[in-house]
Amino acid sequence: MFVNTQKPRRPLTALIAALCLSLSTTAFAEEALTNKQGPTGDGLSNNLMVAAAWKQTAAENKALYHQAFNIAKERVDAALKKHKKKDKPLAIISDLDETLFDASAYWGNLIQNNKDFFDDAVWDKWVPSNTIAATAGAQDFLNDVKNKGVEIFYVSSRDQGEKTFEYAIANMKALGFPNADAEHVTILRDSSNKEPSQKNIAEKYDVVVYLGDNLNDFQRKYYTKNVDQRTQLMEEDKEMFGRKFIVMPNPLDGHWMRAIFGESEPPANDKNREILKKAATQSTWQP
Numbered sequence: 001m002f003v004n005t006q007k008p009r010r011p012l013t014a015l016i017a018a019l020c021l022s023l024s025t026t027a028f029a030e031e032a033l034t035n036k037q038g039p040t041g042d043g044l045s046n047n048l049m050v051a052a053a054w055k056q057t058a059a060e061n062k063a064l065y066h067q068a069f070n071i072a073k074e075r076v077d078a079a080l081k082k083h084k085k086k087d088k089p090l091a092i093i094s095d096l097d098e099t100l101f102d103a104s105a106y107w108g109n110l111i112q113n114n115k116d117f118f119d120d121a122v123w124d125k126w127v128p129s130n131t132i133a134a135t136a137g138a139q140d141f142l143n144d145v146k147n148k149g150v151e152i153f154y155v156s157s158r159d160q161g162e163k164t165f166e167y168a169i170a171n172m173k174a175l176g177f178p179n180a181d182a183e184h185v186t187i188l189r190d191s192s193n194k195e196p197s198q199k200n201i202a203e204k205y206d207v208v209v210y211l212g213d214n215l216n217d218f219q220r221k222y223y224t225k226n227v228d229q230r231t232q233l234m235e236e237d238k239e240m241f242g243r244k245f246i247v248m249p250n251p252l253d254g255h256w257m258r259a260i261f262g263e264s265e266p267p268a269n270d271k272n273r274e275i276l277k278k279a280a281t282q283s284t285w286q287p
Helices: 011-034 047-057 060-081 106-113 119-128 139-149 164-174 193-204 228-237 255-261 270-280
Strands: 090-094 152-157 185-188 204-213 245-247
Touching: 047 060, 047 106, 060 090, 060 119, 060 139, 060 204, 090 193, 106 119, 106 245, 119 164, 139 152, 152 193, 193 204, 228 255, 255 270
Parallel strands: 090 152, 090 204, 152 185, 204 245
Antiparallel strands: none
C-alpha cells in the first residue's frame, strides 16, 4: 500500500501559490498585449533605428541635401540667365517636412519611447514645440534664391487642428525662412493633393523647380497603392528628376509606405511588422 508521507498543503499556502500564478499569467498577457503595439523587450528590435541613426549621424544624409540644393541652385541660375522681362516671374515651390524641416528629434522621441511606426498624437504635440531643425543647406539655399529675386512658395500637408497654419509659420520663422506668410505658404489640412495649389502658382509664375521628399510632392499620379506601378510611373518621368523635380532623402515615412501597407501611416502591430519584413526581403539571397 502507498503511503503519502508529505504533509497536506495548507489552504493559505495553496491560495498564495494560486494568486502568484494568476499574477504571473496576467503580467505575461499584459506584456504580450503591449508588444503588439511596440517592439518587443527593451526596444532594441525597433524597425526605425537603422534609418533614424542614418538620418541623425550619416554625413551622406547631409551630403544628399547639399547635393539637392546645389542642383536646384544651378537650375535657378540657368533660368535667370534665360529670363526676359516679358516672361512670367520665376519661382520655386517646396515642400516643408523632411525637405526643409528636419524632424529627426521627432523620430528619436518615438524610438526612445519604444514606438516603431509614425504616431500622429506624438507628431501633433511635437510640431508646436517649435524645436524643429532645418535640413542641411536649406537656409543658405532659400536665402540665395530670395536674394536673386526669385519667388519662393511653400506647399505642405499638415493637420494639427485650427492652429495648423500658425504652427507651420512659427516653425518657419524660428528657422529664419523667407516668405513665411499667407501669400507664400499653403498648408493643406484635408488633403495631400498638392497639384491644385501648385497649378494655381504656375499660372502666374514660371516654376523653375519643385522640391520634396515624396513623389507626391511633384505630381499626384504617383499617389498609388502599388509598389511596382509607383516605380513604373516614376521611370516614365526619369528625365524630370534633377531637372524639374529635386528629391530629398527620407527613409522613415512618405507615400512609399502607402504603396506597401495601403496607407501612409499604418498602425503599429505585428501584422504590419510582418508586411514590412516581407517588403524588405523582396530580393533575398538564398545560399
